[in-house]
Amino acid sequence: MEQKKHTINKNYPKRKKTKTHQNTKDINLMPQEMRCICGGGQSCIIDRRWIGDWVHEDVIFKSKGIELRTSCCDLYTTRQKEALNENLTRN
Numbered sequence: 001m002e003q004k005k006h007t008i009n010k011n012y013p014k015r016k017k018t019k020t021h022q023n024t025k026d027i028n029l030m031p032q033e034m035r036c037i038c039g040g041g042q043s044c045i046i047d048r049r050w051i052g053d054w055v056h057e058d059v060i061f062k063s064k065g066i067e068l069r070t071s072c073c074d075l076y077t078t079r080q081k082e083a084l085n086e087n088l089t090r091n
């Protein structure tokens, strides 16, 4: 007598749909404490960092080893201003 082996699989839990690796995150999933004091928005650096969007000033600051702003209401430090001005005049 031949036993059907595929019945074994019945006890295995159904696999959850594996999410395809996404580059973008849902902005609504950002924890409240991480949200920017500006309230967020398309031009908000915190929002943009979260969803993996390109943040121009971050690129400039990182390339120069300057600390990034922690919210878009932060005032630029002297070094940050200089870096941005330098970048603007170069282009």
Ligand SMILES: [Zn+2]
Residues within 6 Å of the ligand: 036, 037, 038, 039, 040, 041, 044, 045, 046, 047, 071, 072, 073
């Ligand atoms: Zn903001």
